[in-house]
Amino acid sequence: MxxxxxxxxxxxxxxxxxxxxxxxxxxxxxxxxxxxxxxxxxxxxxxxxxxxxxxxxxxxxxxxxxxxxxxxxxxxxxxxxxxxxxxxxxxxxxxxxxxxxxxxxxxxxxxxxxxxxxARYGVAREYNSCLMFTLGTGVGGGMVIDKKLYDGGYGRGGELGHITLDLNGEPCTCGRRGCVETYVSATALIKQTKNAMLLDKTTKMWDFVGGDIEKVDGRTAFECSKMGDKTATAVVDKYVYYLSESILSFLNVFRPDAFILGGGISLQGDYLTDKVTAYCEKSSYGYKDAPKTKIVTAKLGNxxxxxxxxxxx
Ligand SMILES: [Zn+2]
Structure with missing residues (x-):
């Protein structure tokens, strides 16, 4: 060996x-x-x-x-x-x-x-090409094309988290505005959750965090949505919309076999990937005839x- x-x-x-x-x-x-x-x-x-x-x-x-x-x-x-x-x-x-x-x-x-x-040993080992978002404090991006890592010229590409979702959007750490990272990172989801809570004092999310808004994390909206809370569900739906639209740009360019979600938010597993899959399938360029990309959850973790x-x- x-x-x-x-x-x-x-x-x-x-x-x-x-x-x-x-x-x-x-x-x-x-x-x-x-x-x-x-x-x-x-x-x-x-x-x-x-x-x-x-x-x-x-x-x-x-x-x-x-x-x-x-x-x-x-x-x-x-x-x-x-x-x-x-x-x-x-x-x-x-x-x-x-x-x-x-x-x-x-x-x-x-x-x-x-x-x-x-791609080699985890969830995408049966696929030739896959892309990945790591949904953490920021949004990391990676690409494996035909089984090989592709990281762009000088190894400085692959910044999937910094394509623009909204030209007039939120300021990003990279100096531009409205990057994917400012909508789908855990940091962004926490901010979206807090904003929704401040507008709705009756949402279950307040109980979930024991009344302390600083205890909001990437799970708060998801867990309360699963309990049927309307405001939490609205946060999740909006997050899925941002995430799916971000992924669609890459699906339309690369048509990878799989798109992997990693990082803290991806621990929602099928609950998240099912929603993203449904959105992407109805909105892909080519609609029903578009080749299907599997939206999957990373499995190797740390x-x-x-x-x-x-x-x-
Ligand atoms: Zn950026």
Whole structure:
């Protein structure tokens, strides 16, 4: 058996896993992120060596190291351009790690890594092409076309969350207005839920959060809608409308076999994908004759970061 190392760089911690040829994580560890990039890299080197030692895997059994990073990365030159959560700017991650490991080392954006994991070993493994939204604080995007990761020129494309839904819409973190992210991220759904609650003091959603509007999260509207609350249902319907319209743009361009929903909001599972599927089927370009794209829920969860990173090798 041969192995790859998958590294999942997060805002709070860095996770490392040994992944076998079947995409199974045989062991993993996690270390809190350090203050500087240099400290993080030193920790990462120790973290990898320790994990290999503890599991009796020798470096000669390892094919390489793949790394998924949030923020902006340049895969071709192994550079992390900008990672705001950790304060990294222009960190030559691959070059630094090469000083310690004589192995193939690759990096990619974390959303690209997630879709790669789902395409190889997760919900989309039977499909040739799939696209993915990660519905979290922001909206991550990834594309696998004909079984290969496609992340655009210089590895800087795939920003599916930043196409425009409304030219005069909400301001986005990217500097433009009305991006998909400002309507379908968990952050956006929470805002939409709170706005609806402020306009309706009788909605069940108030009870659901114990009267404290700051306790609203991505589940509030969905759970209360399932209990029959009208205002909550209106929030969910509007959210499904925004999400489906966003997805339709990509279906009309790519006609992928599957469109994957990941991130916190996707935990609604079939309840969400059934609604999105119904909307997309009636509104796809070509209507009834349009090829059907399966709208599916990601299944690897938090492991997608490590597995997908290992898939880069
Ligand atoms: Zn944007």
């Amino acid at each position: 041969r192995y790859s190392i998958g590294v999942d760089v997060g805002g709070m911690s860095i996770k490392v896993g040994i992944v076998d040829e079947n995409g199974v994580i045989i062991a993993q560890n996690r270390v809190k992120t350090a203050k500087t990039a240099t400290q993080c890299i030193n920790n990462l080197v120790d973290q990898i060596n320790q994990l290999l030692d503890e599991n009796n895997v020798s470096i000669s059994e390892v094919n390489g190291i793949g790394i998924g990073c949030p923020g902006a990365v340049s895969p071709e030159i192994g550079l992390v351009n900008f990672l705001p959560n950790l304060g990294w700017e222009n960190v030559e991650l691959v070059k630094e790690l090469k000083k310690y490991f004589n192995l193939e080392i690759k990096i990619a954006n974390d959303a690209s890594v997630a879709v790669l994991a789902e 492991d997608a970061g490590i597995i997908g990173a290992a898939c880069l090798i």
